[in-house]
Amino acid sequence: MLLQTASLVCFKASLYPTVIPQICVSLRRLREIRNHATMVGPSGSLSPRASITHVIFDMDGLLLDTEKFYTEVQEIILARFNKTFDWSLKAKMMGKKAIEAAKVFVEETGISDSLSAEQFLVEREEMLKTLFPTSELMPGASRLIRHLHAKGVPICLATGTHRRHFELKTQRHGEVFSLMHHIVLGDDPEVKQGKPSPDVFLTAAKRFEGGPIDPLQILVFEDAPSGVLAAKNAGMHVVMVPDPRLDKSFNDTADQVLNTLLDFNPAEWGLPPFEDSGN
Ligand SMILES: O=P(O)(O)OC[C@H](O)CO
Ligand SMILES: [Mg+2]
Numbered sequence: 001m002l003l004q005t006a007s008l009v010c011f012k013a014s015l016y017p018t019v020i021p022q023i024c025v026s027l028r029r030l031r032e033i034r035n036h037a038t039m040v041g042p043s044g045s046l047s048p049r050a051s052i053t054h055v056i057f058d059m060d061g062l063l064l065d066t067e068k069f070y071t072e073v074q075e076i077i078l079a080r081f082n083k084t085f086d087w088s089l090k091a092k093m094m095g096k097k098a099i100e101a102a103k104v105f106v107e108e109t110g111i112s113d114s115l116s117a118e119q120f121l122v123e124r125e126e127m128l129k130t131l132f133p134t135s136e137l138m139p140g141a142s143r144l145i146r147h148l149h150a151k152g153v154p155i156c157l158a159t160g161t162h163r164r165h166f167e168l169k170t171q172r173h174g175e176v177f178s179l180m181h182h183i184v185l186g187d188d189p190e191v192k193q194g195k196p197s198p199d200v201f202l203t204a205a206k207r208f209e210g211g212p213i214d215p216l217q218i219l220v221f222e223d224a225p226s227g228v229l230a231a232k233n234a235g236m237h238v239v240m241v242p243d244p245r246l247d248k249s250f251n252d253t254a255d256q257v258l259n260t261l262l263d264f265n266p267a268e269w270g271l272p273p274f275e276d277s278g279n
Contacts, residue, residue: 048267048270049237049255049268049270050216050217050269050270051270052217053153053154053213053218054153054154054155054219055153055154055156055219055221056156056157056205056218056221056231056236057145057180057220057221058095058220058222058223058224059157059166060094060095060160060224061138061224062138062141062221062227062261063138063141063145063157063176064135064136064138064170065135065138066135067090067223067243069128069132069135070128071085072127073124073128074090074093074105076127077115077123077124078109083111087243087246089104089105091224091225091246091247091250092104093105094226094227095160095194095195095223095224095225095226096194096195096226097162097186098121098160098165099117099118100193100194102120102121132169133168133171133172135169137173137176138261139261139262140261140263140264141176141261142176143262143274143276144261144264145176146176146179147272147274148266148271148272149179151271153271153272154208154209155180155181156181156182156184156207156208157177157180157182157183158184158204158220159185159186160186160195160200160227161186162186162187163185163187166183166185181209182207184200184203188200190203191203195227195230196225196227196230197233198230198233198235199230200230201215201220201230201231202215205218215234215235216235216237218236218237219236220238221239221241222241222254223243225246225253228240228253228254229253237255237269238256240253240254240256240258241258241259256268
């Protein structure tokens with residue numbers, strides 16, 4: 001609504017450029033305002049953006065600091081072909097199932113004649129399997145998961161990662177991940193296509209108690225452009241916590257963009273507020 005009004009204001013302002021040019025702020029700026037605003041009700045009280053009852057978490061790059069491992073091994077492999085790995089390619093790969101990301105990698109870099117997607121997966125596996133067990137939680141991940149669980153908000157995980165990698169990545173974080181009501185992995189038979197297809201999130205919504213839950217009651221946390229799109233394709237609300245090196249244009253699809261999970265305010269979404277300050 002805010003953006004529709006803004007478009008109208010900009011259109012009118014363009015008709016009277018010398019009279020009200022200052023009114024025509026950019027749509028990007030208005031999206032930023034939307035990303036930081038809660039609605040003010042008639043009584044002046046703040047009303048939440050939505051009435052969220054269920055939460056779905058992405059894993060890599062959102063709860064676990066594992067995206068850096070993929071970046072590292074892909075840089076090493078590309079160096080062999082005298083090529084460099086950059087964040088525009090990273091943006092196209094992250095969040096996807098392994099084989100889907102692998103195809104993007106060999107095709108976009110033009111090395112598919114020398115290295116097939118399947119060979120790429122084999123080559124990177126040796127390195128990844130030593131790195132994944134060292135995975136660390138992202139800032140604010142444990143606090144948010146524990147808070148929602150303690151308040152009885154049903155939470156689950158929906159990741160593109162397959163079972164074997166999931167076990168390696170989470171082996172030091174079993175307690176936190178055990179708080180999830182359920183976990184949907186990239187190699188789940190119901191997840192036919194990876195993100196940006198909505199499959200993984202729709203499957204996750206189905207498996208909650210009393211599911212399928214209305215997508216409008218679900219808040220998804222994501223770090224990847226493909227994951228944000230998947231959540232929107234599933235009709236859900238989405239908070240994006242992107243790596244700052246991603247192009248900012250990817251932020252526009254999300255309902256809210258945060259620097260870190262520590263910045264999340266549950267009350268803005270109709271969820272029980274934190275009782276600590278987060279420090
Ligand atoms: O971000 P996730 O948790 O869906 O994981 C996807 C891949 O494994 C890594 O990009
Ligand atoms: Mg992710």
